[in-house]
Amino acid sequence: MFIHYGRIIHMTENRTKKRIGTTGVIQILLAISLVFLGISVYAFYHPQKITPASPEPSEEASAQPTPEVTPLPSHLTDPNSIYVFIDKTHPVAEDFVPSDLAAPYFNSTGEIIQLKQEAADHLKAMMNAAAAENIQLVVFAGYISYQTQSDYYQDRVSLLGEAEASKVIEKPGYSEHQCGIAVDFSSNSTSATSVSYAETDAGKWLYAHAHEYGYILRYPKDKESLTGYSYMPWHYRYIGEEYAKMMYEISPDLTLEEFYAINK
Known part of the structure; x- marks a missing residue:
């Protein structure tokens, strides 16, 4: 009887440990999800200002205009x-x-x-x-x-x-x-x-x-x-x-x- 009861206790402990392990994983995943959710919400309400890169001046734009001929006397x-x-x-x-x-x-x-x-x-x-x-x-x-x-x-x-x-x-x-x-x-x-x-x-x-x-x-x-x-x-x-x-x-x-x- 003692041996049988001990088995039951051992089996119960194993099941409890499994439930605790499963619950821990779920809690960790939930915590990670909440972190990502928080980041997304912050990003939505605090958008980063991105300054577009200044385009490289083209040869045509950088070329100096032809000087005008000075009128003659x-x-x-x-x-x-x-x-x-x-x-x-x-x-x-x-x-x-x-x-x-x-x-x-x-x-x-x-x-x-x-x-x-x-x-x-x-x-x-x-x-x-x-x-x-x-x-x-x-x-x-x-x-x-x-x-x-x-x-x-x-x-x-x-x-x-x-x-x-x-x-x-x-x-x-x-x-x-x-x-x-x-x-x-x-x-x-x-x-x-x-x-x-x-x-x-x-x-x-x-x-x-x-x-x-x-x-x-x-x-x-x-x-x-x-x-x-x-x-x-x-x-x-x-x-x-x-x-x-x-x-x-x-x-x-x-x-x-x-x-x-x-x-x-």
């Missing part, structure tokens, strides 16, 4: 002024015609040459001075209207293509010829608009003396990056004796872009 934009600055970005109006065109007799290739009166007077004096030294200056072109310049330009484009033509001839509206202050010279020994003109007696004389009469070599050698045009030893432009002499003293190949400090 009025005396450099007035097409009636002998100081006017004309290049591939500074044009003259299509309908502009100089108010004081003159047509004195010049030793030319055949056409009547017109120039702004002041430029014509100084060209005449320069040609007389050259003739006194047995140098014959032959004028190929002076004033050229917008429409005529357009015809010349299209002819060059058809022969050379636009890229090459734009290096040796101005587009209509972007030519100093339209202002009556540019002169193209020629020679019996060379074709018109040839770099070989620089090696002729006339070309050498002009290079050395044109500034004395207010003329400058407008498109010097090795200055294409500044002027936008190839070397044109036949193309001279009137700017008045004062400025022409100042430029020559600095350098015979000084460009107007450099003299006027025009940024390219």
Whole structure:
């Protein structure tokens, strides 16, 4: 009897231990659940402020804007002024015609040459001075209207293509010829608009003396990056004796872009 009762007690203790073990596991799981529930409730009522990361600046956004070209002084934009600055970005109006065109007799290739009166007077004096030294200056072109310049330009484009033509001839509206202050010279020994003109007696004389009469070599050698045009030893432009002499003293190949400090 004692042994049987002891077994019963032992079995009861085992069952009790199992119930206690099961209850403990349940309590632990319940506690863990309550912890997670508490965290969830706190997170719901206390949301974390998240600051989005600043986007990396794109190349397009970080690129510096192209600086605006500073407007030129009025005396450099007035097409009636002998100081006017004309290049591939500074044009003259299509309908502009100089108010004081003159047509004195010049030793030319055949056409009547017109120039702004002041430029014509100084060209005449320069040609007389050259003739006194047995140098014959032959004028190929002076004033050229917008429409005529357009015809010349299209002819060059058809022969050379636009890229090459734009290096040796101005587009209509972007030519100093339209202002009556540019002169193209020629020679019996060379074709018109040839770099070989620089090696002729006339070309050498002009290079050395044109500034004395207010003329400058407008498109010097090795200055294409500044002027936008190839070397044109036949193309001279009137700017008045004062400025022409100042430029020559600095350098015979000084460009107007450099003299006027025009940024390219």
